[in-house]
Amino acid sequence: MEVYAGVDVGGTNIVCGLVTSSGEVVYQIKRATEVSKGPDSVLEKIAAMIEEAAVAYAEQSGTGISVTAAGIGLPGFVDPEEGIARFAGNLGWRNLPAVQRLQARLNLPVYIDNDVRTYVFGEAMYGAGKGYKDVLGITVGTGIASAMVNDGALFYGFRNMSGELGHIVMEGLTDPCPCGLEGCLETFASASGMVRQAKKALRAGEPSILHSWFPGEKLEELSAADLSRAYDLDDPFAKLIMEKAGTLLGRALSYAVSMVSPELIIVGGGGALAGDRLLAPLKKELFSRILPDYRDQLKVVTALNNDDAGVTGSAMYAKQKHIAATK
Template identity: 50%
Template sequence: MARYIGVDIGGTNIVFGVVDEASNCLLFKKVATEADKGSTHVIQTIAAHILDLAEQTDEPILAVGVGVPGFVDHANGIAVSAVNLGWENYPVVAELEKLITIPIYINNDVRLYVYGEALAGAGRNYKHVLGVTLGTGIASAMVNEGQLYYGSGNRAGELGHITMPGNTYACKCGLVGCLETIASANGIVRQAKDAIIQGGNSLLKLWYPGDQIDKVTALDVSNAYDQGDILAIKVMEDTGVYLAKGLAYAINFYSPDLIVIGGGAAMAGERLLGPMKRQLQASILPLYWEGLSITIAQRVEDAGIIGGALYAKNQLS
Protein backbone atom coordinates (compact mmCIF):
# COMPACT_ATOMS: atom_id res chain seq x y z
CA MET A 1 0.00 0.00 0.00
CA ALA A 2 1.29 3.43 -0.96
CA ARG A 3 1.60 6.27 1.51
CA TYR A 4 1.67 10.06 1.16
CA ILE A 5 2.91 12.78 3.50
CA GLY A 6 0.93 15.95 4.20
CA VAL A 7 2.63 18.99 5.70
CA ASP A 8 0.87 22.07 7.04
CA ILE A 9 3.13 25.06 7.72
CA GLY A 10 1.74 27.51 10.26
CA GLY A 11 3.26 30.67 11.67
CA THR A 12 3.96 28.90 14.99
CA ASN A 13 4.07 25.16 14.24
CA ILE A 14 4.50 22.81 11.34
CA VAL A 15 2.44 19.61 11.43
CA PHE A 16 3.24 16.47 9.43
CA GLY A 17 1.33 13.28 8.83
CA VAL A 18 1.71 10.03 6.93
CA VAL A 19 -1.55 9.30 5.13
CA ASP A 20 -2.72 6.00 3.66
CA GLU A 21 -4.89 5.32 0.60
CA ALA A 22 -8.02 5.44 2.78
CA SER A 23 -7.16 8.97 4.01
CA ASN A 24 -6.19 7.86 7.49
CA CYS A 25 -3.47 9.85 9.19
CA LEU A 26 -1.15 7.08 10.47
CA LEU A 27 1.74 9.05 11.93
CA PHE A 28 1.54 12.61 13.22
CA LYS A 29 4.25 15.08 14.15
CA LYS A 30 4.32 18.69 15.32
CA VAL A 31 7.40 20.88 15.46
CA ALA A 32 8.09 24.60 15.97
CA THR A 33 8.28 26.63 12.73
CA GLU A 34 11.00 29.02 13.89
CA ALA A 35 10.45 31.25 10.87
CA ASP A 36 12.70 33.87 12.48
CA LYS A 37 15.68 31.59 11.84
CA GLY A 38 15.24 32.05 8.09
CA SER A 39 13.78 30.19 5.15
CA THR A 40 16.70 27.77 4.82
CA HIS A 41 16.26 26.65 8.43
CA VAL A 42 12.51 26.08 7.89
CA ILE A 43 13.12 24.11 4.70
CA GLN A 44 15.78 21.98 6.42
CA THR A 45 13.39 21.31 9.31
CA ILE A 46 10.63 20.24 6.91
CA ALA A 47 12.95 18.02 4.89
CA ALA A 48 14.42 16.35 8.02
CA HIS A 49 10.98 15.47 9.41
CA ILE A 50 9.72 14.21 6.06
CA LEU A 51 12.76 11.91 5.82
CA ASP A 52 12.27 10.82 9.43
CA LEU A 53 8.58 9.95 8.81
CA ALA A 54 9.52 8.14 5.61
CA GLU A 55 12.03 6.05 7.55
CA GLN A 56 9.39 5.16 10.16
CA THR A 57 7.05 3.95 7.41
CA ASP A 58 7.39 0.48 5.87
CA GLU A 59 5.42 1.39 2.75
CA PRO A 60 6.82 3.68 0.06
CA ILE A 61 6.03 7.40 0.26
CA LEU A 62 4.92 8.36 -3.25
CA ALA A 63 4.48 12.11 -2.84
CA VAL A 64 4.43 15.02 -0.38
CA GLY A 65 1.91 17.88 -0.31
CA VAL A 66 2.76 21.06 1.62
CA GLY A 67 0.34 23.78 2.68
CA VAL A 68 1.86 27.28 2.81
CA PRO A 69 0.07 30.14 4.62
CA GLY A 70 -0.15 32.86 2.01
CA PHE A 71 -0.32 33.46 -1.67
CA VAL A 72 1.03 30.43 -3.55
CA ASP A 73 1.85 29.76 -7.21
CA HIS A 74 1.16 26.04 -6.95
CA ALA A 75 1.88 25.36 -10.63
CA ASN A 76 5.47 26.57 -10.23
CA GLY A 77 5.98 25.56 -6.62
CA ILE A 78 6.58 29.12 -5.41
CA ALA A 79 5.42 30.88 -2.25
CA VAL A 80 4.66 34.26 -3.80
CA SER A 81 3.94 35.98 -0.50
CA ALA A 82 3.79 34.30 2.92
CA VAL A 83 3.95 37.23 5.32
CA ASN A 84 4.01 35.18 8.55
CA LEU A 85 7.02 33.24 7.30
CA GLY A 86 8.76 36.23 5.75
CA TRP A 87 8.78 34.48 2.36
CA GLU A 88 8.49 36.41 -0.88
CA ASN A 89 8.76 34.62 -4.24
CA TYR A 90 10.44 31.77 -2.44
CA PRO A 91 10.88 28.56 -4.55
CA VAL A 92 9.70 26.11 -1.87
CA VAL A 93 9.52 23.05 -4.14
CA ALA A 94 12.93 23.66 -5.74
CA GLU A 95 14.53 24.13 -2.30
CA LEU A 96 12.94 20.98 -0.86
CA GLU A 97 13.89 18.99 -3.97
CA LYS A 98 17.55 19.68 -3.16
CA LEU A 99 17.09 17.64 0.01
CA ILE A 100 14.42 15.07 -0.88
CA THR A 101 13.85 12.88 -3.92
CA ILE A 102 10.11 12.28 -3.29
CA PRO A 103 7.85 14.37 -5.60
CA ILE A 104 6.71 17.51 -3.76
CA TYR A 105 3.71 19.78 -4.39
CA ILE A 106 2.67 22.92 -2.58
CA ASN A 107 -0.54 24.90 -2.36
CA ASN A 108 -2.21 27.50 -0.19
CA ASP A 109 -2.87 26.11 3.29
CA VAL A 110 -6.58 27.00 3.35
CA ARG A 111 -7.13 25.42 -0.08
CA LEU A 112 -5.52 22.20 1.16
CA TYR A 113 -7.49 22.31 4.44
CA VAL A 114 -10.76 22.64 2.50
CA TYR A 115 -9.59 20.02 -0.01
CA GLY A 116 -9.00 17.56 2.85
CA GLU A 117 -12.34 18.36 4.45
CA ALA A 118 -14.12 18.10 1.09
CA LEU A 119 -12.62 14.77 0.04
CA ALA A 120 -12.13 13.02 3.37
CA GLY A 121 -14.13 14.98 5.96
CA ALA A 122 -17.56 16.58 6.17
CA GLY A 123 -17.68 16.89 2.37
CA ARG A 124 -17.23 13.21 1.54
CA ASN A 125 -20.78 12.86 0.20
CA TYR A 126 -21.03 16.26 -1.47
CA LYS A 127 -20.00 17.44 -4.92
CA HIS A 128 -19.70 21.20 -4.47
CA VAL A 129 -18.06 22.13 -1.19
CA LEU A 130 -17.43 25.68 0.00
CA GLY A 131 -15.06 25.68 2.95
CA VAL A 132 -14.70 28.73 5.17
CA THR A 133 -12.19 29.27 7.97
CA LEU A 134 -12.93 31.78 10.71
CA GLY A 135 -9.71 32.62 12.51
CA THR A 136 -7.55 35.72 12.67
CA GLY A 137 -9.14 36.52 9.33
CA ILE A 138 -11.65 34.78 7.07
CA ALA A 139 -10.55 32.59 4.18
CA SER A 140 -12.43 30.28 1.85
CA ALA A 141 -11.93 27.76 -0.92
CA MET A 142 -14.27 25.95 -3.28
CA VAL A 143 -13.96 22.30 -4.36
CA ASN A 144 -16.11 21.24 -7.34
CA GLU A 145 -16.39 17.54 -8.05
CA GLY A 146 -13.01 16.98 -6.47
CA GLN A 147 -11.29 19.97 -8.13
CA LEU A 148 -10.09 23.10 -6.39
CA TYR A 149 -11.35 26.34 -7.92
CA TYR A 150 -8.57 28.91 -8.42
CA GLY A 151 -9.68 31.70 -10.76
CA SER A 152 -7.31 34.12 -12.42
CA GLY A 153 -4.01 34.44 -10.56
CA ASN A 154 -5.29 31.91 -7.96
CA ARG A 155 -7.16 34.81 -6.40
CA ALA A 156 -10.63 33.24 -6.16
CA GLY A 157 -12.37 32.88 -2.81
CA GLU A 158 -11.56 36.14 -1.03
CA LEU A 159 -14.63 35.89 1.20
CA GLY A 160 -12.78 37.79 3.90
CA HIS A 161 -12.43 40.90 1.75
CA ILE A 162 -15.92 41.45 0.45
CA THR A 163 -17.10 44.75 1.88
CA MET A 164 -20.23 44.62 3.99
CA PRO A 165 -22.54 47.64 4.14
CA GLY A 166 -23.01 48.74 7.74
CA ASN A 167 -19.54 47.56 8.77
CA THR A 168 -17.31 50.59 9.28
CA TYR A 169 -14.15 48.80 10.49
CA ALA A 170 -11.08 49.60 8.38
CA CYS A 171 -9.23 46.53 7.13
CA LYS A 172 -5.46 46.22 6.93
CA CYS A 173 -5.92 45.49 3.20
CA GLY A 174 -6.90 49.13 2.65
CA LEU A 175 -10.64 48.63 2.11
CA VAL A 176 -13.31 49.53 4.66
CA GLY A 177 -15.93 47.09 5.94
CA CYS A 178 -14.28 43.80 4.93
CA LEU A 179 -16.17 40.78 6.27
CA GLU A 180 -13.14 39.50 8.17
CA THR A 181 -12.85 42.68 10.24
CA ILE A 182 -16.16 41.83 11.93
CA ALA A 183 -17.02 38.14 11.47
CA SER A 184 -13.70 36.34 12.10
CA ALA A 185 -12.57 35.16 15.55
CA ASN A 186 -10.74 38.50 15.81
CA GLY A 187 -13.89 40.28 14.65
CA ILE A 188 -15.91 38.66 17.44
CA VAL A 189 -13.39 39.92 19.99
CA ARG A 190 -13.33 43.37 18.41
CA GLN A 191 -17.13 43.67 18.54
CA ALA A 192 -17.24 42.57 22.18
CA LYS A 193 -14.48 44.97 23.25
CA ASP A 194 -16.03 47.88 21.36
CA ALA A 195 -19.44 47.22 22.94
CA ILE A 196 -17.83 47.18 26.39
CA ILE A 197 -15.80 50.33 25.74
CA GLN A 198 -19.03 52.01 24.66
CA GLY A 199 -20.45 51.23 28.12
CA GLY A 200 -22.05 47.83 27.50
CA ASN A 201 -22.43 45.54 30.51
CA SER A 202 -21.04 42.03 30.30
CA LEU A 203 -19.51 39.16 32.24
CA LEU A 204 -16.43 39.82 30.13
CA LYS A 205 -15.93 43.03 32.17
CA LEU A 206 -15.90 40.98 35.37
CA TRP A 207 -13.54 38.41 33.93
CA TYR A 208 -11.21 41.01 32.44
CA PRO A 209 -11.47 44.20 34.53
CA GLY A 210 -9.95 47.46 33.33
CA ASP A 211 -7.09 47.21 30.87
CA GLN A 212 -7.24 43.42 30.91
CA ILE A 213 -10.13 43.67 28.47
CA ASP A 214 -7.49 43.40 25.75
CA LYS A 215 -7.03 39.74 26.73
CA VAL A 216 -10.60 38.71 25.75
CA THR A 217 -10.70 35.84 23.23
CA ALA A 218 -13.45 34.53 20.98
CA LEU A 219 -13.68 31.55 23.34
CA ASP A 220 -14.40 33.93 26.21
CA VAL A 221 -17.24 35.49 24.24
CA SER A 222 -18.57 32.00 23.58
CA ASN A 223 -18.32 31.13 27.30
CA ALA A 224 -20.11 34.35 28.26
CA TYR A 225 -22.81 33.46 25.75
CA ASP A 226 -23.31 30.16 27.57
CA GLN A 227 -23.85 32.10 30.81
CA GLY A 228 -26.67 34.05 29.17
CA ASP A 229 -24.57 37.21 28.77
CA ILE A 230 -26.69 39.59 26.68
CA LEU A 231 -23.74 41.45 25.17
CA ALA A 232 -22.06 38.18 24.13
CA ILE A 233 -25.32 36.89 22.69
CA LYS A 234 -25.72 40.06 20.62
CA VAL A 235 -22.13 39.77 19.34
CA MET A 236 -22.73 36.16 18.24
CA GLU A 237 -26.03 37.14 16.61
CA ASP A 238 -24.51 40.07 14.76
CA THR A 239 -21.55 37.95 13.66
CA GLY A 240 -23.90 35.24 12.37
CA VAL A 241 -25.93 37.82 10.45
CA TYR A 242 -22.82 39.34 8.82
CA LEU A 243 -21.49 35.90 7.95
CA ALA A 244 -24.82 34.94 6.41
CA LYS A 245 -24.96 38.08 4.28
CA GLY A 246 -21.46 37.39 2.99
CA LEU A 247 -22.17 33.71 2.38
CA ALA A 248 -25.38 34.61 0.52
CA TYR A 249 -23.22 36.20 -2.18
CA ALA A 250 -20.91 33.18 -2.29
CA ILE A 251 -23.91 30.86 -2.63
CA ASN A 252 -25.37 32.81 -5.58
CA PHE A 253 -22.04 32.68 -7.39
CA TYR A 254 -20.71 29.19 -6.49
CA SER A 255 -23.89 27.23 -5.70
CA PRO A 256 -22.33 24.85 -3.15
CA ASP A 257 -24.29 21.89 -1.81
CA LEU A 258 -22.27 22.00 1.41
CA ILE A 259 -20.73 24.82 3.40
CA VAL A 260 -18.13 23.64 5.94
CA ILE A 261 -17.15 26.11 8.62
CA GLY A 262 -13.73 25.62 10.20
CA GLY A 263 -11.13 27.64 12.08
CA GLY A 264 -11.12 28.78 15.70
CA ALA A 265 -14.49 30.56 15.70
CA ALA A 266 -16.18 27.42 14.31
CA MET A 267 -15.93 26.02 17.84
CA ALA A 268 -18.76 28.41 18.76
CA GLY A 269 -20.98 25.91 16.89
CA GLU A 270 -24.70 26.62 16.99
CA ARG A 271 -24.17 29.82 18.95
CA LEU A 272 -22.88 31.21 15.66
CA LEU A 273 -24.46 28.87 13.11
CA GLY A 274 -27.96 29.32 14.56
CA PRO A 275 -28.31 33.06 13.77
CA MET A 276 -26.27 32.55 10.59
CA LYS A 277 -28.69 29.96 9.24
CA ARG A 278 -31.75 32.04 10.13
CA GLN A 279 -30.39 35.07 8.26
CA LEU A 280 -29.19 32.93 5.36
CA GLN A 281 -32.63 31.45 4.74
CA ALA A 282 -33.99 35.02 4.41
CA SER A 283 -31.17 36.13 2.10
CA ILE A 284 -31.10 33.49 -0.64
CA LEU A 285 -33.59 31.97 -3.05
CA PRO A 286 -35.48 28.94 -1.63
CA LEU A 287 -33.95 26.86 -4.43
CA TYR A 288 -30.51 27.41 -2.90
CA TRP A 289 -31.63 26.96 0.69
CA GLU A 290 -33.31 23.62 -0.02
CA GLY A 291 -30.23 22.20 -1.71
CA LEU A 292 -27.76 23.37 0.93
CA SER A 293 -26.20 21.69 3.96
CA ILE A 294 -24.16 23.64 6.51
CA THR A 295 -21.85 22.02 9.01
CA ILE A 296 -18.79 22.41 11.19
CA ALA A 297 -15.49 20.93 9.94
CA GLN A 298 -14.95 17.31 10.99
CA ARG A 299 -11.19 16.94 10.69
CA VAL A 300 -10.15 19.90 12.81
CA GLU A 301 -6.74 18.44 13.66
CA ASP A 302 -5.59 16.94 10.39
CA ALA A 303 -7.66 18.34 7.48
CA GLY A 304 -4.61 20.28 6.27
CA ILE A 305 -2.39 17.19 6.42
CA ILE A 306 -4.96 14.98 4.70
CA GLY A 307 -5.60 17.69 2.10
CA GLY A 308 -1.89 18.03 1.40
CA ALA A 309 -1.44 14.28 1.08
CA LEU A 310 -4.50 13.85 -1.19
CA TYR A 311 -3.49 16.84 -3.30
CA ALA A 312 0.00 15.38 -3.83
CA LYS A 313 -1.50 11.98 -4.63
CA ASN A 314 -3.89 13.46 -7.20
CA GLN A 315 -1.15 15.54 -8.79
CA LEU A 316 0.77 12.35 -9.49
CA SER A 317 -2.05 10.70 -11.42
Protein backbone atom coordinates (compact mmCIF):
# COMPACT_ATOMS: atom_id res chain seq x y z
CA MET A 1 0.00 0.00 0.00
CA GLU A 2 1.35 3.39 -1.03
CA VAL A 3 1.00 6.27 1.44
CA TYR A 4 2.36 9.77 1.98
CA ALA A 5 3.62 10.93 5.36
CA GLY A 6 2.30 14.26 6.58
CA VAL A 7 3.90 15.99 9.52
CA ASP A 8 2.66 19.07 11.33
CA VAL A 9 5.33 20.62 13.52
CA GLY A 10 4.20 23.00 16.26
CA GLY A 11 5.98 24.60 19.18
CA THR A 12 4.34 22.11 21.58
CA ASN A 13 3.60 18.94 19.59
CA ILE A 14 4.54 17.16 16.41
CA VAL A 15 1.75 15.22 14.70
CA CYS A 16 2.70 12.66 12.07
CA GLY A 17 0.18 10.84 9.91
CA LEU A 18 0.09 8.39 7.03
CA VAL A 19 -2.27 9.52 4.32
CA THR A 20 -3.59 7.65 1.29
CA SER A 21 -3.28 9.29 -2.10
CA SER A 22 -6.95 10.23 -1.89
CA GLY A 23 -6.34 12.20 1.32
CA GLU A 24 -7.52 9.75 3.95
CA VAL A 25 -5.50 9.68 7.20
CA VAL A 26 -5.02 5.98 8.04
CA TYR A 27 -2.62 6.28 10.99
CA GLN A 28 -1.54 9.12 13.22
CA ILE A 29 0.83 9.66 16.16
CA LYS A 30 1.62 12.68 18.31
CA ARG A 31 4.72 13.49 20.35
CA ALA A 32 5.99 16.47 22.34
CA THR A 33 8.26 18.66 20.19
CA GLU A 34 10.72 19.37 23.01
CA VAL A 35 12.03 22.49 21.33
CA SER A 36 14.62 23.01 24.06
CA LYS A 37 16.57 19.95 22.85
CA GLY A 38 17.53 21.85 19.70
CA PRO A 39 16.96 21.59 15.93
CA ASP A 40 18.89 18.33 15.42
CA SER A 41 16.81 16.58 18.05
CA VAL A 42 13.54 17.86 16.54
CA LEU A 43 14.58 16.77 13.02
CA GLU A 44 15.53 13.34 14.33
CA LYS A 45 12.17 13.09 16.10
CA ILE A 46 10.32 13.94 12.85
CA ALA A 47 12.25 11.21 11.01
CA ALA A 48 11.77 8.66 13.79
CA MET A 49 8.02 9.40 13.93
CA ILE A 50 7.64 8.75 10.20
CA GLU A 51 9.46 5.42 10.54
CA GLU A 52 7.52 4.51 13.69
CA ALA A 53 4.18 5.26 12.06
CA ALA A 54 5.06 3.23 8.96
CA VAL A 55 6.10 0.18 11.03
CA ALA A 56 3.15 0.41 13.42
CA TYR A 57 0.60 0.80 10.63
CA ALA A 58 2.07 -2.08 8.63
CA GLU A 59 1.80 -4.30 11.72
CA GLN A 60 -1.69 -3.12 12.60
CA SER A 61 -3.07 -3.46 9.08
CA GLY A 62 -1.12 -6.59 8.19
CA THR A 63 -0.20 -5.14 4.78
CA GLY A 64 3.13 -4.05 3.44
CA ILE A 65 3.25 -0.26 3.11
CA SER A 66 5.59 2.07 1.33
CA VAL A 67 5.95 5.78 2.05
CA THR A 68 6.29 7.56 -1.30
CA ALA A 69 7.23 10.98 0.04
CA ALA A 70 6.95 13.07 3.19
CA GLY A 71 5.54 16.58 3.58
CA ILE A 72 6.36 18.71 6.61
CA GLY A 73 4.47 21.81 7.68
CA LEU A 74 6.77 24.11 9.65
CA PRO A 75 5.96 27.35 11.47
CA GLY A 76 7.47 30.66 10.34
CA PHE A 77 9.16 31.64 7.10
CA VAL A 78 9.92 28.58 4.97
CA ASP A 79 11.62 28.40 1.58
CA PRO A 80 10.02 25.33 -0.03
CA GLU A 81 12.13 25.55 -3.19
CA GLU A 82 15.45 25.58 -1.37
CA GLY A 83 14.10 23.29 1.35
CA ILE A 84 15.23 25.64 4.09
CA ALA A 85 13.41 26.68 7.27
CA ARG A 86 14.36 30.36 7.13
CA PHE A 87 13.04 31.51 10.48
CA ALA A 88 10.78 29.98 13.11
CA GLY A 89 10.66 32.01 16.31
CA ASN A 90 8.85 29.39 18.41
CA LEU A 91 11.29 26.62 17.36
CA GLY A 92 14.36 28.82 17.55
CA TRP A 93 15.28 27.80 14.01
CA ARG A 94 17.13 29.98 11.52
CA ASN A 95 18.25 28.91 8.02
CA LEU A 96 18.00 25.21 8.78
CA PRO A 97 18.43 22.96 5.67
CA ALA A 98 15.59 20.72 6.84
CA VAL A 99 14.95 18.95 3.51
CA GLN A 100 18.58 18.00 2.94
CA ARG A 101 18.91 16.62 6.49
CA LEU A 102 15.64 14.69 6.46
CA GLN A 103 16.18 13.25 2.97
CA ALA A 104 19.63 12.01 3.96
CA ARG A 105 18.24 10.48 7.14
CA LEU A 106 15.06 8.94 5.65
CA ASN A 107 16.13 8.18 2.10
CA LEU A 108 12.77 9.59 0.98
CA PRO A 109 11.72 12.65 -1.05
CA VAL A 110 10.87 15.32 1.55
CA TYR A 111 8.98 18.59 0.92
CA ILE A 112 8.52 21.41 3.41
CA ASP A 113 6.30 24.46 3.52
CA ASN A 114 4.84 26.88 6.01
CA ASP A 115 2.33 25.12 8.29
CA VAL A 116 -0.50 27.54 7.55
CA ARG A 117 -0.05 26.86 3.81
CA THR A 118 -0.09 23.08 4.28
CA TYR A 119 -3.06 23.32 6.65
CA VAL A 120 -5.04 25.50 4.23
CA PHE A 121 -4.00 23.24 1.34
CA GLY A 122 -5.46 20.27 3.27
CA GLU A 123 -8.71 22.08 4.07
CA ALA A 124 -9.03 23.60 0.60
CA MET A 125 -8.46 20.34 -1.28
CA TYR A 126 -9.73 17.63 1.10
CA GLY A 127 -11.84 19.50 3.69
CA ALA A 128 -14.38 22.32 3.58
CA GLY A 129 -12.95 23.60 0.30
CA LYS A 130 -13.35 20.40 -1.69
CA GLY A 131 -14.82 21.30 -5.09
CA TYR A 132 -14.05 25.02 -4.82
CA LYS A 133 -11.59 26.66 -7.17
CA ASP A 134 -10.49 29.80 -5.32
CA VAL A 135 -10.14 29.32 -1.58
CA LEU A 136 -8.84 31.71 1.07
CA GLY A 137 -8.12 30.05 4.41
CA ILE A 138 -7.34 31.81 7.66
CA THR A 139 -6.17 30.36 10.94
CA VAL A 140 -7.17 32.10 14.13
CA GLY A 141 -5.11 30.91 17.09
CA THR A 142 -2.13 32.38 18.91
CA GLY A 143 -1.77 34.56 15.85
CA ILE A 144 -3.72 35.03 12.63
CA ALA A 145 -2.41 33.92 9.25
CA SER A 146 -3.84 33.13 5.84
CA ALA A 147 -3.11 31.19 2.68
CA MET A 148 -4.71 30.88 -0.75
CA VAL A 149 -5.29 27.93 -3.03
CA ASN A 150 -6.29 28.75 -6.61
CA ASP A 151 -6.98 25.97 -9.05
CA GLY A 152 -5.20 23.54 -6.75
CA ALA A 153 -2.05 25.66 -6.44
CA LEU A 154 -0.86 27.44 -3.31
CA PHE A 155 -0.09 31.14 -3.65
CA TYR A 156 3.31 32.32 -2.41
CA GLY A 157 4.26 35.88 -3.32
CA PHE A 158 7.74 37.35 -3.08
CA ARG A 159 9.99 35.28 -0.81
CA ASN A 160 6.93 33.15 0.05
CA MET A 161 5.83 35.91 2.42
CA SER A 162 2.15 36.16 1.46
CA GLY A 163 -0.59 35.48 3.99
CA GLU A 164 0.24 37.84 6.85
CA LEU A 165 -3.39 38.79 7.37
CA GLY A 166 -2.77 39.00 11.12
CA HIS A 167 -0.38 41.91 10.60
CA ILE A 168 -2.78 44.18 8.78
CA VAL A 169 -2.78 47.34 10.87
CA MET A 170 -6.39 48.12 11.75
CA GLU A 171 -7.73 51.61 12.38
CA GLY A 172 -8.74 51.99 16.02
CA LEU A 173 -6.33 49.37 17.38
CA THR A 174 -3.26 50.71 19.14
CA ASP A 175 -1.66 47.85 21.12
CA PRO A 176 1.94 47.08 20.24
CA CYS A 177 2.50 43.80 18.38
CA PRO A 178 5.65 41.69 18.89
CA CYS A 179 6.33 42.22 15.16
CA GLY A 180 7.16 45.85 15.87
CA LEU A 181 4.01 47.39 14.42
CA GLU A 182 1.09 48.75 16.42
CA GLY A 183 -2.58 47.80 16.05
CA CYS A 184 -2.12 44.58 14.08
CA LEU A 185 -5.32 42.58 13.58
CA GLU A 186 -4.01 39.74 15.70
CA THR A 187 -3.46 41.97 18.74
CA PHE A 188 -7.24 41.82 19.17
CA ALA A 189 -8.84 39.23 16.90
CA SER A 190 -6.64 36.17 17.51
CA ALA A 191 -7.57 33.76 20.30
CA SER A 192 -4.72 35.07 22.45
CA GLY A 193 -5.54 38.64 21.41
CA MET A 194 -9.11 38.28 22.68
CA VAL A 195 -7.88 36.82 25.95
CA ARG A 196 -5.32 39.60 26.40
CA GLN A 197 -7.90 42.32 25.65
CA ALA A 198 -10.38 40.68 28.02
CA LYS A 199 -7.85 40.45 30.85
CA LYS A 200 -6.90 44.10 30.39
CA ALA A 201 -10.53 45.26 30.50
CA LEU A 202 -11.42 42.98 33.43
CA ARG A 203 -8.45 44.28 35.42
CA ALA A 204 -9.69 47.80 34.68
CA GLY A 205 -12.97 46.80 36.34
CA GLU A 206 -15.31 45.95 33.45
CA PRO A 207 -18.22 43.96 34.94
CA SER A 208 -18.52 40.33 33.79
CA ILE A 209 -19.36 36.88 35.05
CA LEU A 210 -15.71 36.12 34.39
CA HIS A 211 -14.75 37.91 37.65
CA SER A 212 -16.54 35.24 39.66
CA TRP A 213 -14.92 32.42 37.66
CA PHE A 214 -11.45 33.94 37.79
CA PRO A 215 -11.16 36.06 40.97
CA GLY A 216 -7.95 37.99 41.60
CA GLU A 217 -4.78 36.29 40.41
CA LYS A 218 -6.81 33.45 38.89
CA LEU A 219 -7.54 35.80 35.98
CA GLU A 220 -4.20 34.75 34.49
CA GLU A 221 -5.78 31.37 33.68
CA LEU A 222 -8.53 32.85 31.47
CA SER A 223 -8.69 31.15 28.05
CA ALA A 224 -10.56 31.77 24.80
CA ALA A 225 -12.83 28.81 25.65
CA ASP A 226 -13.86 30.63 28.85
CA LEU A 227 -14.90 33.63 26.76
CA SER A 228 -17.11 31.30 24.70
CA ARG A 229 -18.61 29.84 27.89
CA ALA A 230 -19.40 33.30 29.24
CA TYR A 231 -20.79 34.32 25.84
CA ASP A 232 -23.19 31.37 25.97
CA LEU A 233 -24.48 32.63 29.32
CA ASP A 234 -25.18 35.99 27.65
CA ASP A 235 -22.41 37.76 29.51
CA PRO A 236 -22.42 41.20 27.82
CA PHE A 237 -18.69 41.69 28.31
CA ALA A 238 -17.72 38.37 26.67
CA LYS A 239 -20.16 39.11 23.85
CA LEU A 240 -18.61 42.53 23.28
CA ILE A 241 -15.08 41.12 23.08
CA MET A 242 -16.01 38.32 20.68
CA GLU A 243 -18.20 40.54 18.54
CA LYS A 244 -15.44 43.10 18.21
CA ALA A 245 -12.95 40.36 17.30
CA GLY A 246 -15.35 38.92 14.71
CA THR A 247 -16.04 42.38 13.30
CA LEU A 248 -12.32 43.10 12.96
CA LEU A 249 -11.79 39.75 11.23
CA GLY A 250 -14.65 40.53 8.84
CA ARG A 251 -13.23 43.96 8.08
CA ALA A 252 -9.75 42.59 7.32
CA LEU A 253 -11.30 39.86 5.19
CA SER A 254 -13.24 42.49 3.21
CA TYR A 255 -9.87 43.96 2.19
CA ALA A 256 -8.69 40.52 1.15
CA VAL A 257 -11.85 39.72 -0.82
CA SER A 258 -11.62 42.96 -2.82
CA MET A 259 -8.03 42.12 -3.72
CA VAL A 260 -8.15 38.40 -4.49
CA SER A 261 -11.83 37.40 -4.89
CA PRO A 262 -12.09 33.99 -3.22
CA GLU A 263 -15.15 31.84 -3.76
CA LEU A 264 -14.86 30.38 -0.27
CA ILE A 265 -13.31 31.56 2.99
CA ILE A 266 -12.42 28.85 5.51
CA VAL A 267 -11.90 29.91 9.12
CA GLY A 268 -9.72 27.39 10.95
CA GLY A 269 -7.39 27.06 13.90
CA GLY A 270 -8.46 27.20 17.54
CA GLY A 271 -10.63 30.22 16.78
CA ALA A 272 -12.86 28.06 14.60
CA LEU A 273 -14.10 26.43 17.81
CA ALA A 274 -15.86 29.70 18.64
CA GLY A 275 -18.13 29.00 15.66
CA ASP A 276 -20.92 31.50 15.10
CA ARG A 277 -19.89 33.56 18.10
CA LEU A 278 -17.09 34.81 15.84
CA LEU A 279 -18.53 33.99 12.44
CA ALA A 280 -21.82 35.88 12.84
CA PRO A 281 -20.21 39.31 13.42
CA LEU A 282 -17.45 38.39 10.94
CA LYS A 283 -19.96 37.75 8.16
CA LYS A 284 -22.08 40.77 9.03
CA GLU A 285 -19.10 43.11 8.74
CA LEU A 286 -17.59 41.35 5.72
CA PHE A 287 -20.77 41.26 3.63
CA SER A 288 -21.57 44.90 4.38
CA ARG A 289 -18.21 45.96 2.92
CA ILE A 290 -17.82 44.10 -0.35
CA LEU A 291 -19.17 44.63 -3.85
CA PRO A 292 -22.56 43.03 -4.59
CA ASP A 293 -20.89 40.71 -7.12
CA TYR A 294 -18.80 39.19 -4.34
CA ARG A 295 -21.64 39.23 -1.82
CA ASP A 296 -23.86 37.08 -4.01
CA GLN A 297 -21.27 34.32 -4.39
CA LEU A 298 -18.90 34.24 -1.46
CA LYS A 299 -19.29 31.63 1.28
CA VAL A 300 -17.69 31.66 4.73
CA VAL A 301 -17.37 28.40 6.66
CA THR A 302 -15.37 26.87 9.50
CA ALA A 303 -12.77 24.20 8.79
CA LEU A 304 -14.10 20.68 8.35
CA ASN A 305 -11.07 18.65 9.45
CA ASN A 306 -9.57 21.23 11.78
CA ASP A 307 -7.51 18.65 13.70
CA ASP A 308 -6.29 16.64 10.71
CA ALA A 309 -5.95 19.30 8.04
CA GLY A 310 -2.30 20.00 8.87
CA VAL A 311 -1.35 16.34 8.46
CA THR A 312 -3.54 15.74 5.40
CA GLY A 313 -2.36 18.98 3.83
CA SER A 314 1.35 18.28 4.41
CA ALA A 315 1.01 14.78 2.97
CA MET A 316 -1.02 15.85 -0.07
CA TYR A 317 1.28 18.81 -0.62
CA ALA A 318 4.16 16.30 -0.76
CA LYS A 319 2.14 14.22 -3.22
CA GLN A 320 1.57 17.23 -5.49
CA LYS A 321 5.22 18.28 -5.37
CA HIS A 322 6.43 14.73 -5.85
CA ILE A 323 4.25 14.13 -8.90
CA ALA A 324 5.39 17.45 -10.41
CA ALA A 325 9.05 16.60 -9.68
CA THR A 326 8.91 13.12 -11.22
CA LYS A 327 6.92 14.10 -14.31
